[in-house]
Amino acid sequence: MIRDDLARMVQDAAQAAMDAGELPAVVVPDVVIERPARPEHGDYATNLPMRLARAARANPLDIARTIAARVPADASLAAAGGAPPGFINFRLSEAWLARQVDAISAAGAAFGDVDEGRGVKVQVEFVSANPTGPLTAGNGRGAAYGSVLASILDAAGFDVQREYLVNDAGTQTDVFGRTLLARYRQQFGEDAEIPPDGYPGEYMVELAAQIKAEAGDRYLRAEEPPDELVLRGIDVMVERIREDLEALGVVYDSWFRERSLYAPGGLYERTLARLREAGVLVEKEGALWLASTELGEDKDNVVVRSTGKPTYFASDIAYHNDKFQQRNFDRVIDIWGADHQGHVSRMKAAVSALGVDPARLEILIYQLVSFRRGDEVVRLSKRAGNIVLIRDIVEEVGRDAARFFFLARSADSQMEFDLELAKRQSAENPVYYVQYAHARIAGILANAAERIPTYDDGDVALLTHPMELALIRKMLQLPELVQLMARQLEPHHLPHYAQDLATAFHAFYTECRVLNTDELPLSKARLKLCNAARTTLARALSLMGVSAPERM
């Protein structure tokens, strides 16, 4: 990548200048290559001279000129020069830029790939909402965030697995079972009440009706919800969750069942034994605690309740033990909503108690989404009647707009989603702007097929118009962006990039006529550019899981 090459060249140039006695010999810090905000400052810049100024006891501008003079000439580099107050600016050669059009088309759907991950095994676990009800609109943010992050890591050369943890054990599952049994009895006209902490949603009534249709009165005499009934209920809910996620364009590699941890001699038992051996479990008040305070935590946390039942925390420790020690992921990325933030540090402490370097567990927290319909605030509790489901969002604003919307904000920011606004303004939604650019290109290429049958022999050296070069420059940023997003675990740059890229194309389209049989050589070169732009735009959209329409 040109950026990494530049960093190395600057490093070498600085060292050479010191060796030659042109600069005092000091330690050269890691060279940071940035993208200047203003075009007149070139394509790349480094602030190295200013960072060297103090140690070298020299004027940063002089240092910049000295180092710039020693940056070797290169086919890709048109100019390197010092600029006040002490930057070195680099400008890419236009001939080199034009040649990248062929390189991008040759890379095709792989354009944007980088080798940042080098095959490191990483698991991304996201959503993992309780299967006690359908996915709410709020889950959509985690779904979009997780799925796109996984795609980015994939493009960056990591070996990625996408996993959903199905919580089919524990307290909430019990409550789900008791609710289901009550609704089931009601199907037979019995006067059963759902538990006070149960799930009042209408979907439980429908579920009970479905199970009655499937199984008849088989469970009618049961006092406690039979496992078979509960598991059937969970299965139906999981299937519905899977469908909802698929409707949002989210697909998993693996669905992990919490219950599988509790098989005799399974991970739960072994994990508990391991913690016991490590001496980090203490008994008090009738419960078993992880002595997290010993590990630097504010407080201890219950692992096994005084009732003898394990907490969610216990499940999660066993589950992470499985991720690291059974399945050998090098890195594990968990994506949780802000309401799980309190769970982060104790989870890391637990992993560390298992003998795993806690740096291998990265827990990303996304801030919660609030939803409005105009002036009406929408509550998102599964227990309340007035809930908005992720399915509702997809139906109202469409999969593409929903994903784009969820993605465009950084995970650290709370976001407000006005459903009425998203619906009403759907035609002005940025996603359509980006897709329109793609459809326009597809239209041009389709027209070209009739008038200019082949443009393989087009000469990209003819691409010299400022709008053409600006478009190429923007396309070439995609691999850098993939690298940045993979390093920072920040997918939200992608929608902004896609918008910039679309703008660059629309600007080119306005200024430069593509199809013109009077200027066949230029037409062919521009068709090559269109093809490369389409490749780039399609890749950006595909990373976001947003469709790239042929026409609109």
Add this chain to the structure above:
RNA sequence: GCCCCCGUAGCUCAGUGGACAGAGCACCGGACUUCUAAUCCGAUGGUCGCAGGUUCGAAUCCUGCCGGGGGUGCCA
């Protein structure tokens, strides 16, 4: 009380310690005999919550305060 996130244009939000702080929407003025006007060009709009500090340089880092959201020993 303590912990985490946020506070940037009227609104929703970008902004790897750098060079005159950006986009979309909204609002105002222009451009379709031309490959898709779901487009383009232009104008308006900012004490980057407040106060200190670090730095050659702070929207960005540190401290305090104010405001919003989330969490806080046997829910997940």
